[in-house]
Amino acid sequence: MKTVANSLVKGNDTEGVVNVLIRVDFNAPLFENGEIADDLRIRASLPTLQLLLKNDNVKRIILISHLGRPEGQENPKFSLQKVAERLQDLLKTKVAFLPLPRPGEKLDFPKDTKVVLLENLRFDPGEEKNDMDFAKNLVAATGANVFIQDGFAVIHRAHASTDAIAKLLPTYAGLLLEKEISNLSKVLKSPEHPVVMIIGGAKVEDKQPLIDKFVNIADHILVGGKIAADGYKSDSSKIIVASDFDEDAEGNKLDIGPVSTAEFAKYIDGAKTIIWNGCLGKVEDPAFATASSIIADLIGKKSDATTVICGGDTTGFVENYLKDHPDLHYSLISTGGGATLEFLLGKDLPGLKSVGF
Numbered sequence: 001m002k003t004v005a006n007s008l009v010k011g012n013d014t015e016g017v018v019n020v021l022i023r024v025d026f027n028a029p030l031f032e033n034g035e036i037a038d039d040l041r042i043r044a045s046l047p048t049l050q051l052l053l054k055n056d057n058v059k060r061i062i063l064i065s066h067l068g069r070p071e072g073q074e075n076p077k078f079s080l081q082k083v084a085e086r087l088q089d090l091l092k093t094k095v096a097f098l099p100l101p102r103p104g105e106k107l108d109f110p111k112d113t114k115v116v117l118l119e120n121l122r123f124d125p126g127e128e129k130n131d132m133d134f135a136k137n138l139v140a141a142t143g144a145n146v147f148i149q150d151g152f153a154v155i156h157r158a159h160a161s162t163d164a165i166a167k168l169l170p171t172y173a174g175l176l177l178e179k180e181i182s183n184l185s186k187v188l189k190s191p192e193h194p195v196v197m198i199i200g201g202a203k204v205e206d207k208q209p210l211i212d213k214f215v216n217i218a219d220h221i222l223v224g225g226k227i228a229a230d231g232y233k234s235d236s237s238k239i240i241v242a243s244d245f246d247e248d249a250e251g252n253k254l255d256i257g258p259v260s261t262a263e264f265a266k267y268i269d270g271a272k273t274i275i276w277n278g279c280l281g282k283v284e285d286p287a288f289a290t291a292s293s294i295i296a297d298l299i300g301k302k303s304d305a306t307t308v309i310c311g312g313d314t315t316g317f318v319e320n321y322l323k324d325h326p327d328l329h330y331s332l333i334s335t336g337g338g339a340t341l342e343f344l345l346g347k348d349l350p351g352l353k354s355v356g357f
Contacts (some may be wrong), residue, residue: 072125150174155351166354198276200225255281300328
């Protein structure tokens with residue numbers, strides 16, 4: 001895999017002044033008032049940006065991303081303006097925010113600013129259509145001569161910013177993409193045993209392909225969440241389904257109970273590789289976040305294991321849990337939703353081909 005650290009920054013493949021175009025994933029969840037609810041994906045981009053900021057050959061860093069689903073139309077609700085402000089605070093350097101360039105337009109960058117974020121890519125229908133003219137216009141307007149793919153959460157889409165642009169410029173994997181692929185590849189191809197997968201969530205149709213894949217990899221698959229409460233069954237001796245539950249006043253099973261939590265903990269304690277996808281209860285209600293909190297704590301203290309947290313609800317829960325428990329550590333809190341799932345299922349991802357993976 002062609003990485004930014006090994007190729008671009010060390011100067012193996014480029015000479016002279018470099019204008020870097022970077023596809024990041026700043027598709028952050030927002031509150032109703034438009035403020036950022038969770039900046040995990042913004043913070044995940046920082047290592048690559050900090051590495052480039054230290055490189056004197058890099059003249060300008062131009063960031064491109066999408067936010068939400070504006071359906072190819074400009075919509076203030078999905079503007080990246082707030083993201084630019086948060087990035088500036090996190091990066092501790094000035095970040096300019098500019099509109100998408102019109103066809104044939106050359107962007108006028110502020111002379112005192114090295115980092116630029118362009119407006120939402122999906123304000124133009126060319127992004128999701130993987131339109132080559134849209135890609136060419138972005139490259140010409142920004143003066144970019146290098147492309148870095150660091151938006152792991154979108155690499156399963158064949159869009160202009162994951163596919164077409166990579167055909168126009170020398171392309172490298174950013175540090176986030178490298179971290180995601182390295183950890184997920186290890187889990188798939190060379191995990192240290194015992195391997196434990198924890199599955200939760202609500203929709204069995206979403207989880208069954210992952211269970212089917214990992215029943216041949218994992219030593220144990222622990223099933224909780226609503227799918228367990230709804231009576232999930234399996235003939236495999238590797239699959240352990242929660243058997244007791246905490247209920248609300250109406251008798252709804254909203255968390256796995258203490259017996260199953262203790263049983264899950266036993267397997268986690270001896271594991272060398274842990275993959276967690278799907279919360280074990282209705283975690284938005286603190287009364288039913290007990291099992292997930294216990295499991296998050298146990299996994300976060302496993303310094304001798306590779307630990308991967310994936311799935312939007314699970315990563316969000318663990319990120320919030322970390323705010324009050326900063327001493328915990330996980331090998332990877334994946335920024336991908338569908339991209340992580342498709343990678344783990346062994347599917348081809350368009351955004352990876354361009355970086356030689």
